[in-house]
Amino acid sequence: MSDTPYSPPKPPKTITKIQDDEYLDFTSPFTWVLMGFVGVSLFVISKIGNIQNDKIQTALVGILVMWLYIWLKYFSTSEKVEKQFTIYGFKWADMRGKHVINKFEIPVQFLEQIVPIVAIHAGGIIEFKDNKWGILMETNPMRISDEERAAHEKKIEKVVNGIPANTHFKTISCSRLQPRKPIQSYLLEVSNNSNGKRATDQHLAGLYTKVAEDGTPVISWKYYAFQSLGKQPNLEAARIQYGAVMPGLLKNMRGAKLQPRIYEDPNEIATAYRTMFSEMVV
Numbered sequence: 001m002s003d004t005p006y007s008p009p010k011p012p013k014t015i016t017k018i019q020d021d022e023y024l025d026f027t028s029p030f031t032w033v034l035m036g037f038v039g040v041s042l043f044v045i046s047k048i049g050n051i052q053n054d055k056i057q058t059a060l061v062g063i064l065v066m067w068l069y070i071w072l073k074y075f076s077t078s079e080k081v082e083k084q085f086t087i088y089g090f091k092w093a094d095m096r097g098k099h100v101i102n103k104f105e106i107p108v109q110f111l112e113q114i115v116p117i118v119a120i121h122a123g124g125i126i127e128f129k130d131n132k133w134g135i136l137m138e139t140n141p142m143r144i145s146d147e148e149r150a151a152h153e154k155k156i157e158k159v160v161n162g163i164p165a166n167t168h169f170k171t172i173s174c175s176r177l178q179p180r181k182p183i184q185s186y187l188l189e190v191s192n193n194s195n196g197k198r199a200t201d202q203h204l205a206g207l208y209t210k211v212a213e214d215g216t217p218v219i220s221w222k223y224y225a226f227q228s229l230g231k232q233p234n235l236e237a238a239r240i241q242y243g244a245v246m247p248g249l250l251k252n253m254r255g256a257k258l259q260p261r262i263y264e265d266p267n268e269i270a271t272a273y274r275t276m277f278s279e280m281v282v
Helices: 029-050 054-075 078-095 108-113 146-161 180-192 198-213 235-255 266-278
Strands: 117-121 125-128 132-139 169-175 221-231
Touching (some): 029 054, 125 235, 132 235, 132 266, 146 235, 180 198, 221 235, 221 266
16 A cells, blocks of 8 residues: 555544533522522412412412513523623612713813913804904815825815915824823723622723734824914904805815814814813824
């Protein structure tokens, strides 16, 4: 018989996992929950046999069926019991005020500590001190291919040429440094204050590992543009200047694929200024 590269297939290796008998583990919450359900079921069954009233017997049978349904749906395995303990533990902690979500409502007045804002009017017109006015916008520039670059530069030039003379216009781009770092710090803090439940700890550990091992580059940018309306005596004059400047500017910016959006909500304006002063500005 000549030698050949053929070799007979090997049987697959099997791994036998020995599981603990959860019905006999008195350290497991599942065992105590099971005993409680069995005890209540036996008590209801005994009442059904001792009571001669048909209506009461029917009601007790209905209660028993509902009891068994609850058992099968929520408590029939140790995993289900652990899940319910985690859910109700979270709700109990929430009732005690352990899960507080702070809602930040930023009044316009706080901005005076950073920028001299007096008020924010309808349409997003911002009134500054010394009778100065302006508009803050968010832009979302689209990616431009090399073939489109020459045409895009002409459109940007059109945007600049469309700005009235002696008018302040500024674009700002903010890059966020290591955006995963705050997430990792938060997960570590939550893990350190964990309630010790296995499912919770495994979930937090999995989230942290996924974030920590993810080495894909992250580009996180925010783009803003500010158009001054100059020095005006009142809001009515500022609105007139707005009508003279903004429609043409917005049209040219859309043509250059900058996708501008004027901030009108005071909280959005507050958040934008906070971002511009706290992130890395390029």
